[in-house]
Amino acid sequence: VNKQRIDELLDEEVDDHYMLNQWYVVERFSQMQENVPIEKYVLGKSIVIWRIGDKVHARRNHCPHEGARFTSANPRVQGKIDGATIQCGYHGWIYNEEGKATKYPSNQNTKARSHWCIDVYQTQVLYDWVWVTLSSSPMDIPLFRQWGDPTYRFVAAGPYPTDTSFGRSILNAGDVSHFAFVHDKTLGDVDHPEVPFYTVSRDFSAGIIAKDVHVWQPDPDGSGIGKDVCYTFYIPRPHIQTFDKCEQESCFCIYLVVTPNTETTCTWWMWMTFNYEIEKSDVEIERFQDEVSQDDRDLLGGIRPAKLPLDPKDGYTLIPADETALNYRKWLLQLGVTYGVIQPRKKSGQ
Ligand code: FES
Numbered sequence: 354v355n356k357q358r359i360d361e362l363l364d365e366e367v368d369d370h371y372m373l374n375q376w377y378v379v380e381r382f383s384q385m386q387e388n389v390p391i392e393k394y395v396l397g398k399s400i401v402i403w404r405i406g407d408k409v410h411a412r413r414n415h416c417p418h419e420g421a422r423f424t425s426a427n428p429r430v431q432g433k434i435d436g437a438t439i440q441c442g443y444h445g446w447i448y449n450e451e452g453k454a455t456k457y458p459s460n461q462n463t464k465a466r467s468h469w470c471i472d473v474y475q476t477q478v479l480y481d482w483v484w485v486t487l488s489s490s491p492m493d494i495p496l497f498r499q500w501g502d503p504t505y506r507f508v509a510a511g512p513y514p515t516d517t518s519f520g521r522s523i524l525n526a527g528d529v530s531h532f533a534f535v536h537d538k539t540l541g542d543v544d545h546p547e548v549p550f551y552t553v554s555r556d557f558s559a560g561i562i563a564k565d566v567h568v569w570q571p572d573p574d575g576s577g578i579g580k581d582v583c584y585t586f587y588i589p590r591p592h593i594q595t596f597d598k599c600e601q602e603s604c605f606c607i608y609l610v611v612t613p614n615t616e617t618t619c620t621w622w623m624w625m626t627f628n629y630e631i632e633k634s635d636v637e638i639e640r641f642q643d644e645v646s647q648d649d650r651d652l653l654g655g656i657r658p659a660k661l662p663l664d665p666k667d668g669y670t671l672i673p674a675d676e677t678a679l680n681y682r683k684w685l686l687q688l689g690v691t692y693g694v695i696q697p698r699k700k701s702g703q
């Protein structure tokens with residue numbers, strides 16, 4: 354496959370309706386500068402986003418005139434923003450709020466044709482994230498229960514770009530059996546690798562819930578004392594996972610969104626929140642998460658195949674500790690997800 358073909362593949366039409374109908378995080382809203390077009394990849398598509406006041410615009414990052422991108426690190430080449438309109442940096446065509454071309458400076462009197470337009474994508478700002486969807490009738494965004502609760506402290510982490518599929522990433526985040534090895538002395542302990550049986554429920558619309566997932570942690574609450582902890586994992590969408598680690602009234606929770614940039618690359622966006630005292634600054638907590646995530650990303654980048662196989666014949670073997678991984682795969686099959694996964698081969702024969 355040559356370079357040119359790879360570029361074409363990046364913009365290939367996706368026919369996975371379930372994943373097309375989702376919302377994806379592409380940026381932290383509070384960290385966006387105004388009026389600067391930036392490039393994001395969602396489901397293999399290059400998208401240009403920019404912020405005006407409290408609104409974020411999103412368009413396909415491809416000018417239909419001669420194929421230029423609206424984004425560039427070179428300010429002479431980069432497209433220009435004026436409110437909801439964007440001007441291509443190559444020959445100056447201007448696209449209005451509906452994505453229709455309204456100006457072609459080199460032939461001002463040319464009559465516009467209907468296909469001279471760019472796709473406009475819906476956006477919303479929620480949980481201080483900018484979410485984009487490629488669909489005109491997307492599913493909703495799962496609730497972040499603790500958001501806005503004054504008894505909780507919130508620390509953001511990421512973005513963490515990762516060289517694997519979103520499915521591999523979601524399974525990694527919900528898998529405590531790797532703590533003892535990948536995260537020895539941080540999240541786990543190599544002398545306590547056992548994961549007792551736990552229960553997983555799977556529902557077509559509610560997704561996956563794994564309850565009473567126990568694991569040993571060397572320092573679960575900052576007291577320096579190792580003990581057994583209990584997690585609950587919720588996977589309400591194939592690319593979104595929240596989990597709680599609670600002991601009586603004290604809870605530590607994470608809301609994780611894994612945005613598929615392509616089938617085999619993704620970006621993790623994370624909020625951590627907790628309602629008890631942790632004597633570390635936000636930056637220290639974030640650095641700890643950077644370290645833990647770095648280990649996961651290094652590990653995941655080496656996994657073959659990078660797409661998540663849904664059939665054991667394509668290379669995986671599960672044991673009881675992998676109950677979540679088994680149910681997640683069954684759920685993706687039920688949903689008809691094809692993006693970033695390896696679908697079971699059709700049986701040949703009569
Ligand atoms: S390529 Fe965009 S105006 Fe020519």
Ligand SMILES: [Fe+2]
Binds near residue numbers: 531536
């Ligand atoms: Fe991990």
